[in-house]
Amino acid sequence: MMVSTDPMHQFKIGKLFDLKLGDLDISFTTSALWMVIGVLLVIGLLALATSKTTTVPSRLQSLAEIWYGFIAGIVKDVNHAPGKPFVPLVFSLFSFIFIANLIGMFPYFLTTTSHIVVTGFMALFTISLVIVVGVIKKGFGFLKIFVPSGVPFVLLLIVTPIEIISFLSRPISLGMRLFANMLGGHVALKVFAGFVPSLAVALGGIGMLMGGVLVMPLIVGVTALEFLVAFLQAYVFAMLTCVYLNDALGEAH
């Protein structure tokens, strides 16, 4: 048995070949490989789905339209009309995270979204975008999101710092949520799966029976749950991106 039972092993990034950009080490790693594969999968699926659009849609075209309608629906519900230019961005974010999470469900495939660098950067990008869009749209008035209207001045002294802290914690919570969910789910799967051989080694025949009857159904259940989490986390990230964008686009609250 050469398979490592270390639950953390699956998150190790391997270097495939060296690459330098000036002083920066941008080596092509397994993480990069799976990002490229994920993006190619999404683009390939969309290309197939939209290769021949017909009035009565084919299954794939229907899928693409539902996919688009789902994202456009979120943006419309949260941001209304001003959110329309951000539909492609939210669509890309959702698709990128969802495909990365799904790829992670295959054994030996690296889950790129289980790395805080990736999810944290995406979160920082989202929040930076909110700030940039907010300043472009509202100028100095964007700062009003920290000062709720209709609150007495004395309370503002307390509320404003809270609002600022809440705003600053957004990228951390946004990035951490996705990272922790993917990491935790995969660790749990690996640990539960590890019970089967451990029980077999420790208790012999009875252990094998227990592993098969008790632990395997649990692993199947957790795997199903992980598929749900894979979708849910992509959805939550897209949804929160819209909600945060609303600070920049919507009316001051």
Place this chain on the structure above:
Amino acid sequence: MEQEAVHSAAAGHEASSGFPPFDQIGAFGVSQIFWLIVTFAALYIAVAYVFLPKIRASIETRDGAIKSDVAKAAALSAKADESVKQVEAQIAEARARSRDTAAKAKAEADAKTAAATAAKEAELNARLGAAEARISENRAKAMSSVSAVAEDAAAAIAERLTGIKPAAAAVKSAVAGVMGG
């Protein structure tokens, strides 16, 4: 498995019980961010400039097609309603015309029947008149022969009773006196 080999070879020098998501930030953090930007930008450009416009266009085309089809259907339905009205008007007209024709035919037939009846009646009346004339003539004839028979009978009776042949004139006046009253 081959990839797994590369994987462990590359990561081999690091502690096996570490926490890779944090341990490897130093080694691969920049590379991860670089490739994230590259791949995400590629996805965004493809989505924003190629695929979403296509999907939107196909949805809009469908909406347009549905709208125009519905409008066409409404127009056709209105047209059908109109033709139904036309047909109904035509039927009503035809019905009125047929009623007219029937009434006219009836009147004609009535007139013809009346004329025929009148002619027949006149003929019958004429025949009746002739018959009556004949009857009264016959009756007169019969009456005159009755008086002749009565005269003969009276003469014969008187001759048998008296043995004398009465005068014809006397018998005649006697019979006429009884019959004519």
